[in-house]
Amino acid sequence: MPNEQIPFVHLHVHTEFSLLDGAIRISEMLKKADNLGMDSVAITDHGNMFGAVEFYSKATEAGIKPIIGCETYIAPGSRKNKSPSTDGQPNAYHLVLLAMDETGYRNLSRLVTLGNLEGFYYHPRIDMELLKRYNEGLIALSACLKGHVPYSLKNGRVDKAKKYALELASIFDHDRFYLEIMANKMPEQIAVNKALKELAKDLSLPLIATNDCHYLNKEDAEAHDILLCIQTGKSVDDPGRLKFSNNEFYFKSQAEMASDLNGFPEALSNTLNVAKRCNYEMEFGHYKYPVFQVSGNLNLEEKFAKEAQEGLEKRLVRKEALEGSISAELKNEYKKRLAYELKTINEMGFAGYFLIVADFIDYARKSGIPVGPGRGSAAGSLAAYALKITDIDPIKYDLLFERFLNPGRISMPDIDIDFCIKNRDRVIDYVSNKYGRENVSQIITFGKMKARAVIRDVGRSLNMSYAEADRIAKLIPEGINITLDEAVDAEPQLKAMEEGTDDERRLLRISRSLEGLTRHASTHASGIVISDRPLVEYLPLFKGPNGEIMTQYTMDQVAQLGLIKFDFLGLKTLTVIQDTLNLIEKTTGQAVTLDEIKMGDSKTFQLISSGKTTGVFQLESAGMKELLRNLKPGVFEDIVASVALYRPGPLGSNMVDDFIKRKHGEIKETYLLPQLEAILNETYGVIVYQEQVMRIAQVLANYTLAEADLLRKVISKKKADEMAQQKERFLAGTGQNGLNSNKAGHVFELIEKFGGYGFNKSHSVAYAMIAYFTAYLKAHYPVQFMAALLTEDMGSQDKTIKNIAECKEMDIPILPPDINESQVDFSVVGKSIRFGLAAVKNVGFKAVEAIVHERERRGPFISLRDFCKRVDKSKVNKRVLEGLIQCGAFDFTGVFRSRLFASLNDAIAFGGISEDPNQLNMFNLFLSRKEEDSSFEPIDVDEWTDDEKLRKEKESLGFYITGHPLDRFADVIDQFATTTTQDLVRVKDKSTVKLAGLVNAIRIKRTRKGEKMAIINVEDKKGFTQVVVFPDVFARCATLLNDDRPLLITGDAEVSDNTAKIRAQDIVALETVKQRTINSIVIPVSQGGLNRSSLMKLKDLIFRYPGECQLKFRVTLDGNNQTTVIAHNRYNIMPEENLIKEIESLIGAKVISEV
Incomplete structure (x- = not known):
């Protein structure tokens, strides 16, 4: 019988979100389900609902009914009892729950949440009390051999199985509880299946067929086995490790299920019955705004407009106090811009959002918690500036509101806020108290098994040495999200491994199978969600390892559900700035405020142009220092441009060099059309910002700024068909304005070329402002600034x-x-x-x-x-x-x-x-x-x-302070070292370098051949770097690799992005470096020579320091004539510092070293 005619769908499936246990990718599972003709499928991950939104979205898109479930853990007693079992029972049993409807989904979310928040003991556990309270809308399946009923039957306890089955049947109204048989062919499962059939008949309970799927296809069993090794930290050869007993736990076809469960036709058909009963539909896109209370008779929109208008008036008064009078024309421009923004924001329904953000920022400021001047495109909003959400004047810096909020496409505004890193949690506490702790949560994020990491994980599980796995992992080119397939195509050594040894082919095969799977869950660095009602009514919650509460859905998925998320970022630089200001006031009595700092301070630009920007926000990397030394910023706008330009795209083109040459007049500024000069003059005729692209479209081609923002997005996506449409629209607009068509076409080509590298000017201005403030404080109050930096x-x-x-x-x-x-x-x-x-x-x-x-x-x-x-x-x-x-x-x-x-x-x-x-x-x-x-x-x-x-x-x-062990080798280091740990990142990749430093830490590893090698951390007076010492060098130099031993390391620099390390070729002790270059030691003596006692002492000294260096005596004769006597080679010495000092003390004269 064809698969489609056999009544069966999978209702017990573990995706990759059963972390390091399930190996099924949701997209691939849905594709297989579709190919098999299954119109429904469920996911039931262990103790969580991490994958629910992704699964629901992709399944509905594929035309397959999604059934959201979870294989829960049930405590044998109370979920609150966190003690080990004393009667031989497991700490938790399994039970599969499936959501039938909205009520079922909410109850499942609540149960999964309570399991994580209240019942966690090895696993997130619920108990019978919670099941009795929150079972409505749920269907229960008795689960695998770790379910209470199957577990009891497996152990011959039919009475206990019957008792527990009846209890669950009672809770789930008899018709919502199914006894679960499985097609995994394990002998104990086959026996339990038969017992379940008898129990079902005895208790009049329905059977249901599943396969507890952990991987998609039968051939994936090996990769899944290695995944279990990674989970438990065991090697594949460990006899006591967690291991499935066969390769049958895959997503079987209907025909395979029918064959393996021959004699259980009703169990197969019941899967369709259950699927028909499960009809929960997720609601996407309907915003669930937190309730912002407005006092008085004003509604949200009126309150927002009032606060913004009053705020702008205060801003303009302060602006006049600091910068002088403002013309009536300029004031009118501010008011007109604000009126436009208010109208747009109110029409889009976002007044409440702005008031919420303004409120918690106001709390932070009043509580003395430093807040950043802005971040991202929100700095382009005058309304945000008026409400003190940002401190960036968008009119002064020609920032565009439409880059932040486009009235042409309704989407939630995205205001990211930087808070002092020490006090970020206080702001989270504030919103939790204001909106209710059950309505506020942090947001989860997931780590994936990326190419390099999966090679290391799989290599370790296959008993490969760390050194070998690390060597292979490092063959993968560095790059964001590079895949193993891309790496194999790019790297010949990896390509060769596909035809290499059995171990190499196995490593690549399994790594490919596991690559990209979800490895772990953690807290998103900044995401906070605030809801209009308890979050558990919308989604399940999770407790992190440090007790932090977070959503089980990612930031994008939270937004997909219509929940309102905010970004609370912790920025240490804000703490440094505030601590510096406090120290200035404490030590000088002078109260410095940031808004009083002049933006054209010559001392600040002198510091920035010199590249002495260690500790200066955004400007302290080696590459950025070099850019600044070449650019020599003289105005604030140059710093803004530097922030925008120091990115891989512009750096990889000639854009940065062109910009610098134009600034210094080495290349003349030219403009294809005179209208471009006003837009591009601040960047010397180079398109640096996305906002410049938008302005060009507006001025030359009659785009509205909302339309120009869509052009910006098309350029960033680089879709040929959309670009062709935009080009046609652009040229039509320039034609209407009577512009030369050839020049207009050339302008569009420039937009395409440089616009792809264009950066968000609003963000650049905001971060350049923080950079400028830190540079100003370092230039004018260096001691206070460095003290604050050291503290942070x-x-x-x-x-x-x-x-x-x-x-x-x-x-x-x-x-x-x-x-x-x-x-x-x-x-x-x-x-x-x-x-x-x-x-x-x-x-x-x-x-x-x-x-x-x-x-x-x-x-x-x-x-x-x-x-x-x-x-x-x-x-x-x-x-x-x-x-x-x-x-x-x-x-x-x-x-x-x-x-x-x-x-x-x-x-x-x-x-x-x-x-x-x-x-x-x-x-x-x-x-x-x-x-x-x-x-x-x-x-x-x-x-x-x-x-x-x-x-x-x-x-x-943890470091030296009153001196440094390298100090006494200063002359040797100056003579022989070619780099420092700080400068290493600036040398050419693969070039030979010499670094003087101390061994700070050492890890000794063995290669696959059993040879010893080492990875050492080397410290000098500037910082740390890593040095890899392969077996040939290690064999020669192992005795030197002691903690704090001053060394000179010669090797090949391996430089990538802002990281660098050395592959050692030779390692020598610093105290012997100079000696190695000395060919002979000359001892000056007078004609009378040394007396017998001194000669015997000299001979003893020489024999204490045997070596290869020749010993000479330079004898002064009558008339100041000199002759040199060369000693026999048995008197050759090692010219160590102590020997030289002792000889000089003995003869009362300086010894001469000949190189």
Whole structure:
């Protein structure tokens, strides 16, 4: 019988959203269902509904009825019991639920939500109590062998199976509960199928046929098996790993199901009956606005217009105060533009949206939470500027409202907001409290198994060495979303693997099967959804690993359902700016506000043009610094252009070079038509912005700005047919204006060419403004700015090293931590920066708080003992004290760090017998702390060497501060090193470089041949980089790869985008570099020579340092004549620094090195 005539559809399917368990892509499943003639299909992922919207959309588009379901986890008792089972029961049983209608979908969403939020214990579990409460509109299937009924039957507990089946049947009104038989051919399943048939007959319950599909086709079983290995972190050879017992868990045809379930015709036909009962339809596109309460008699539109008009008046008053009087004509332009925007926004129904955004931004500003000046196309709206949603004047910068909101196509406005990263959560709390916590949520996002990552994952599961899997993964060219197929076409070595060893072919085959599958769920960086009612009525919720609540649907899917999403982004630069302003006021008494900063400050442009922009927002990458040094921005508009130009498209063309040459007059600015000059003069005749394309279309071809925005979109999509239509429209418009047709055609070609690279000017202006503010603060208040930057980057070792190096280049001294001087964060002390106590490792915030509190309460500490007596010992332990001593926080005592460290136990014991820090002993009140301290004497030990001191500084801080191990090799580094970690990204790819640095961390791996290799992190005074040491080099240099050993590494630079690393060719110790270049050592002696005692000492010295370097004596004769005597080669030496010093001390003269 043909498939179409066999009554069956799949109702138990695990897609890729059963993370690292299901391997079925929704599109491919629907295609197979269609080919098989199945008119309905369900998805039932484990404990979640992640795939529901994608599945519904694609299924309806394919003409297949989508049935939304979930294989839920049922707790054996209460979902709130999070203890291991003591009676041998599993921690959860399975139960499949399918939504019949709107009520069923809402109940399923609620159950899945409560499982995640209340019942999570290894799995998101619900319980019988919840099923009794929220079962309406749902059909239940008894699930796989992990379902309670099949599990009991498998274990011979027919009584328990009957009891549980009756309970579920009662909950689901008997006709909504089905006993589920499966066609997976497992012996235990076949036995359970027979038992289920008997149970169904006994209890008058219907049977239903499924196959618990986890992969699409039978041949996909191997790839699915590897997916399970990736999930569990096991290798394929691990005998105890999770593994399916056969290859039958695929999306079978109707004929296969009928054959495998011969004797169960009613179970097959019941799938159609269930499918007919499931008719839920998702509602898309109907906006569900949060309720914004308006007081008084005004409606939303009237309130919006009133707030915007009053806001504009205040803006213009402030503008006049800062910039001088505004002409009546310009004021009229502002009012006319605002009236147009208000009319458009109200007609589109978005007044409430603007009021909601303005409200939470107003809360942030009033709460002292820094807010960015704007982001994206919203900076083009005057209404947003008037409501203080943005701080960008769109008329001043010729920004277009239609780029933000096009009246020609109704779509939700998209206003992204940058908040200070430390306080973003406070704004989320505000909207949660205002609109109801059940109405507000963060949004989920999913990570995919991309080409490089899937090679590594599959390679690891196939027992391939890390080194080999990593080598193959790195053959894949870097690029966004590049696929394995594209990589194989582009890389000959990968192409060769298709015909390579069995292992290589297997790796590629399985990786291709798994590539692109969903790997994990996480929280979207910025997305927040605010609803008009509890979100669970629209969608299920999920709890992240850190307890954050988020939607189970992605940002686009949330919008598809008509829910209103907002982007709350955390931007650390806003925190740096605010902290800098606070430090300026604290240290100078001067209150600086950003709107008072002049946009044409010469000192700021001097800093930017020099490329000294480390820490300056958007301008600190090596490539951007180079662009700025070449461009030498002189006006704010140049910075705006730099932000727009520093992207792969413009950089990959001649566009940036052309722009720079035009600015400096090396290429003359020319305009095909005189009308273009007013539009393009700020960018020297080059089309840089999308808004310029829109203006050109408006001015030359009579486009409305709404029509011009559609042209912009067509250019970005690069569809030939649509471009042809736009060209025809453009030329018709220019013809109406009497423009030369050849020139007009050439202008359109320019639009096509450069418009494709064009960037959103509104976004460029907004981010250039933040860049300018940070550059201004760095130029005028460098100490305060760098202190704020160091505080913000405190958690990043790499960034802190770079920032310290920048301070040294700026001649800003960095003072070590000091328990009497340091604050919690980095602080300003005159023209220096003092390390913050919070930057010391193992000194937590509570300890720092206790130290600062005690210091402020009773004055400075006078000694280690005094400190131990006074601080709260529940917060400051021995480990904290060790770190503070090692980093120099007690150097003010004048006692060597080594002695303080050696005396620490005594100090703690002495301090430990003191009174409670909050209750002073009466007798001690009459003693000075110096008298109290006089009986404590530090243990007398030698001071640490400079190297020991630096090493311990690094242990406690993560970096060096009072010096650096590379300092003593400065002359060697200057002579032999060709790059630094900071400059490495600027060298030519594959070029040979020499880098001086220290081994910061090392990972030793084995190749497939069993040979050792290493991946090392190398640190210099500027930062870190990675060095790969393959077996041939590792064999020669392994003994050198010790932590903090100063090395000179020669190798090939591997440079891509803004990242770089080195493939080592040779590694030598820095102390031997100079010696390797010395051919001979010349010892000057007088004619009388050395006495016998000195000669014997010299001979002993020479024999202690054997080597290849020739030893010579230069003897001064009468009349200042000299002769050279070459010693026998058995006296050849290794010219180490210590030997040279000892010889010079012995002979009382300088030794000469000959290279």
